[in-house]
Amino acid sequence: xxxxxxxxxxxxxxxxxxxxxxxxxxxxxxxxxxxxxxxxxxxxxxxxxxxxxxxxxxxxxxxxxxxxxxxxxxxxxxxxxxxxxxxxxxxxxxxxxxxxxxxxxxxxxxxxxxxxxxxxxxxxxxxxxxxxxxxxxxxxxxxxxxxxxxxxxxxxxxxxxxxxxxxxxxxxxxxxxxxxxxxxxxxxxxxxxxxxxxxxxxxxxxxxxxxxxxxxxxxxxxxxxxxxxxxxxxxxxxxxxxxxxxxxxxxxxxxxxxxxxxxxxxxxxxxxxxxxxxxxxxxxxxxxxxxxxxxxxxxxxxxxxxxxxxxxxxxxxxxxxxxxxxxxxxxxxxxxxxxxxxxxxxxxxxxxxxxxxxxxxxxxxxxxxxxxxxxxxxxxxxxxxxxxxxxxxxxxxxxxxxxxxxxxxxxxxxxxxxxxxxxxxxxxxxxxxxxxxxxxxxxxxxxxxxxxxxxxxxxxxxxxxxxxxxxxxxxxxxxxxxxxxxxxxxxxxxxxxxxxxxxxxxxxxxxxxxxxxxxxxxxxxxxxxxxxxxxxxxxxxxxxxxxxxxxxxxxxxxxxxxxxxxxxxxxxxxxxxxxxxxxxxxxxxxxxxxxxxxxxxxxxxxxxxxxxxxxxxxx
DNA sequence: ATAGGGTTAG
Numbered sequence: 001x002x003x004x005x006x007x008x009x010x011x012x013x014x015x016x017x018x019x020x021x022x023x024x025x026x027x028x029x030x031x032x033x034x035x036x037x038x039x040x041x042x043x044x045x046x047x048x049x050x051x052x053x054x055x056x057x058x059x060x061x062x063x064x065x066x067x068x069x070x071x072x073x074x075x076x077x078x079x080x081x082x083x084x085x086x087x088x089x090x091x092x093x094x095x096x097x098x099x100x101x102x103x104x105x106x107x108x109x110x111x112x113x114x115x116x117x118x119x120x121x122x123x124x125x126x127x128x129x130x131x132x133x134x135x136x137x138x139x140x141x142x143x144x145x146x147x148x149x150x151x152x153x154x155x156x157x158x159x160x161x162x163x164x165x166x167x168x169x170x171x172x173x174x175x176x177x178x179x180x181x182x183x184x185x186x187x188x189x190x191x192x193x194x195x196x197x198x199x200x201x202x203x204x205x206x207x208x209x210x211x212x213x214x215x216x217x218x219x220x221x222x223x224x225x226x227x228x229x230x231x232x233x234x235x236x237x238x239x240x241x242x243x244x245x246x247x248x249x250x251x252x253x254x255x256x257x258x259x260x261x262x263x264x265x266x267x268x269x270x271x272x273x274x275x276x277x278x279x280x281x282x283x284x285x286x287x288x289x290x291x292x293x294x295x296x297x298x299x300x301x302x303x304x305x306x307x308x309x310x311x312x313x314x315x316x317x318x319x320x321x322x323x324x325x326x327x328x329x330x331x332x333x334x335x336x337x338x339x340x341x342x343x344x345x346x347x348x349x350x351x352x353x354x355x356x357x358x359x360x361x362x363x364x365x366x367x368x369x370x371x372x373x374x375x376x377x378x379x380x381x382x383x384x385x386x387x388x389x390x391x392x393x394x395x396x397x398x399x400x401x402x403x404x405x406x407x408x409x410x411x412x413x414x415x416x417x418x419x420x421x422x423x424x425x426x427x428x429x430x431x432x433x434x435x436x437x438x439x440x441x442x443x444x445x446x447x448x449x450x451x452x453x454x455x456x457x458x459x460x461x462x463x464x465x466x467x468x469x470x471x472x473x474x475x476x477x478x479x480x481x482x483x484x485x486x487x488x489x490x491x492x493x494x495x496x497x498x499x500x501x502x503x504x505x506x507x508x509x510x511x512x513x514x515x516x517x518x519x520x521x522x523x524x525x526x527x528x529x530x531x532x533x534x535x536x537x538x539x540x541x542x543x544x545x546x547x548x549x550x551x552x553x554x555x556x557x558x559x560x561x562x563x564x565x566x567x568x569x570x571x572x573x574x575x576x577x578x579x580x581x582x583x584x585x586x587x588x589x590x591x592x593x594x595x596x597x598x599x600x601x602x603x604x605x606x607x608x609x610x611x612x613x614x615x616x617x618x619x
Numbered sequence: 620a621t622a623g624g625g626t627t628a629g
Binding site for chain 1 (some may be wrong): 620621622623624625626627628629
């Protein structure tokens with residue numbers, strides 16, 4: 001039998017290989033040859049090859065068994081950088097620590113590259129403490145003068161919203177570049193200082209596509225969706241000479257999704273195709289979400305269907321979309337598909353499918369998924385899953401069972417869980433359990449105080465205990481935070497209009513209100529009567545009727561009647577849940593005017609048509 | 620070598 005001549009690998013040969021990114025099987029063959037010919041000096045290049053091809057674990061074994069004397073700083077740097085890319089892993093910091101431990105056999109002297117990588121990893125840790133300690137070291141060894149090191153430090157402080165510290169590093173730098181400016185912008189954005197951020201952004205002497213992405217994602221992050229789209233539009237103007245990238249598109253689509261801005265969203269979809277931006281998995285996830293949240297579950301499905309091998313995010317986005325449309329059966333079907341594809345669902349996937357079961361009253365299926373999630377997919381239920389599960393049971397009328405789950409939960413129930421239970425009590429008119437829960441909530445800690453107060457106030461209101469309501473409301477008004485204000489958005493001819501409850505700001509508000517009165521009057525002819533049970537103030541009946549009459553979605557719809565052709569569909573997005581009064585008013589309006597009205601509220605879609613709603617009054 | 624992004628219960 002003939003033996004194959006063993007190939008002598010040189011550093012040069014491995015270096016060339018590195019850039020071809022060969023499959024792991026090829027690497028292992030070469031690795032074996034090197035072991036046979038005991039060319040230990042090639043270990044560095046091999047580690048480099050494995051890291052380049054994302055085989056961190058194999059590289060780590062090689063590193064741990066590094067031949068005498070010890071890995072040079074360059075090799076340490078490669079490994080530390082690889083772990084800094086696994087965001088959230090503490091391994092970079094641990095390795096850095098070992099490197100500095102003098103009695104460790106591998107100890108080595110870090111250079112400016114080591115610091116850059118390890119500091120980058122510090123930005124992804126839960127606590128800033130590692131970053132602070134390393135900052136101290138950097139001060140001593142003089143690397144603060146290095147542009148890369150200082151920039152990564154600014155970024156750490158930016159991520160943890162430590163504005164002053166970020167600025168201090170920036171201020172003492174001998175020279176700064178677009179990375180320094182952009183990271184500092186990120187500090188203002190993460191600190192919630194959007195006013196300062198946008199002024200800073202205008203005045204930045206250099207900015208690139210990432211700077212724009214930071215600004216736009218900052219707007220999305222704090223709910224300024226219309227502003228995010230303004231920046232996106234501004235960016236498109238040729239004088240800025242900036243190329244739109246994947247992150248920017250994803251953020252813009254997310255803003256459209258929140259606003260329900262379908263026209264704008266589909267325009268961006270077309271824009272992607274025309275501008276040679278490739279439809280990556282991230283973009284597809286964002287597209288599915290946008291179409292679903294804009295009421296076009298058909299388009300969402302079309303995007304999903306074209307993906308040859310959907311990943312977990314694509315699947316999750318699709319499942320959550322089906323769920324908010326009340327299409328529980330379809331959500332389960334797609335969920336089964338993910339299992340067939342042998343893709344492990346994540347906690348958001350489970351949440352999406354549970355939500356679908358909840359909105360479609362599919363108690364059995366929901367029960368099965370909830371009780372098996374840990375065994376089947378290793379996902380420990382979080383408070384969100386409990387919230388969804390309690391909601392599933394409560395909505396369907398299994399109040400005692402839902403209460404039992406809350407009492408036996410392994411995590412402390414939060415206000416959301418209590419609210420789900422309370423809302424079930426209200427729907428199923430169970431005052432007894434409702435009051436027991438209120439007593440229970442009385443003992444909650446101050447952290448959930450605020451939510452508990454709103455919750456209590458609403459329950460008292462529905463029980464008619466107006467004295468208790470007004471005392472609570474008075475207490476609450478003294479605090480700074482305001483409860484969410486009802487707000488609706490509507491897109492007409494490509495522009496987005498915003499309406500707030502009892503809006504005084506819109507320039508045409510007087511006409512809008514007149515139009516609304518006329519509409520409600522006609523709705524009254526088919527049996528609509530103002531439902532004032534859920535107005536939480538102790539007002540006279542007439543005042544209450546006024547209060548519900550000016551809910552933001554009604555104003556938005558009146559505006560739509562003024563500015564769109566008869567019989568066209570109307571789409572409204574609302575930040576809170578639709579009240580019972582608006583729900584019955586919209587049913588009546590859809591019948592009288594023969595219009596399809598699609599409302600997306602905080603939790604799902606309602607399609608009103610011919611006097612009925614797609615949720616079958618179950619929401 | 621360093622900055623940016625999607626899905627998340629009521």
